[in-house]
Amino acid sequence: MKLEDVMRAREKAYKILKKAKIAVTPHEKDNIEVVDFGLNDLDHYGIEVVVYETNDRYCAKELALFPRQICPEHYHPAVDNANIGKQETFRCRWGEVYLYVKGEPTPKPKAIVPKGHEKYFTVWHEIILKPGDQYTLPPHNLHWFQAGDEGAVLSEFSSANIDEKDIWTNPKIKRIPTID
């Protein structure tokens, strides 16, 4: 990503957080983590993250999602004896989120996946999260999600964050953003 893309995405994410009435400090606003998964296509793939707290025991973040933005399919593996894999709870604060996990595929899912990318989405059991709804995902479970037409804000509460170890279905993905 270019720095100007990051700046624009931060501004857009901030507007979504404001719509959702989520208070963030000016410092947090200026440091929203824009994650493009190395795909450089924020209109389709991305999350914009305010990390509230991350330490070796727990982690809490706010995720802003643009309309129809996708967090691609991945899972959180065990990394060593001390960490059996990240467990996480997603709570919808605003907007609508379509979350997909292992299980009976939902016949007419609400998500829309970019053409040609269908092979990177293998789990299709749909969970619809509206404001106040939440879902807790045990470690090792493939999942992905997409915001609805208005975008969304999702709180993530979890055990210690080890996102750099995540396993992605699309081999092109890099979780840690690089800025030119």
Next chain:
Amino acid sequence: MKLEDVMRAREKAYKILKKAKIAVTPHEKDNIEVVDFGLNDLDHYGIEVVVYETNDRYCAKELALFPRQICPEHYHPAVDNANIGKQETFRCRWGEVYLYVKGEPTPKPKAIVPKGHEKYFTVWHEIILKPGDQYTLPPHNLHWFQAGDEGAVLSEFSSANIDEKDIWTNPKIKRIPTID
């Protein structure tokens, strides 16, 4: 507490959550945990809690506080080899919170403590939390907090919850509520 007090406190807490634009489900609303610390004096002491997730790794809650309501002084001890004591992050979502921790006592603190109860408050280093502000408290640290004149909503993110083990400065306190 009598059941009718609990019901009334739930309704009051729900109004505060609504003011703060925090979405909760009808089930969560009906199950708001009203904690009076065994003091049966919710006008002065109490927290009203929506537990979003609690498991053996992390915990996330929303705390609603009535105007000037106090969460009394306590700390989170180590309970066994596996748990070195609860670490927690408080994030103000709405209203104002006066948090007190160990350190240089603040000369003119904003908190107001009920007459005759001064002895149950021994740490007076003040941290003012407004919407978007947060503070992370390591284990074993005495702390207490009070909402400002409008009440407040505070998110709590933490390691595994072991509130039943908390050590309270006021020996009359019982953390687990009983309802007649």
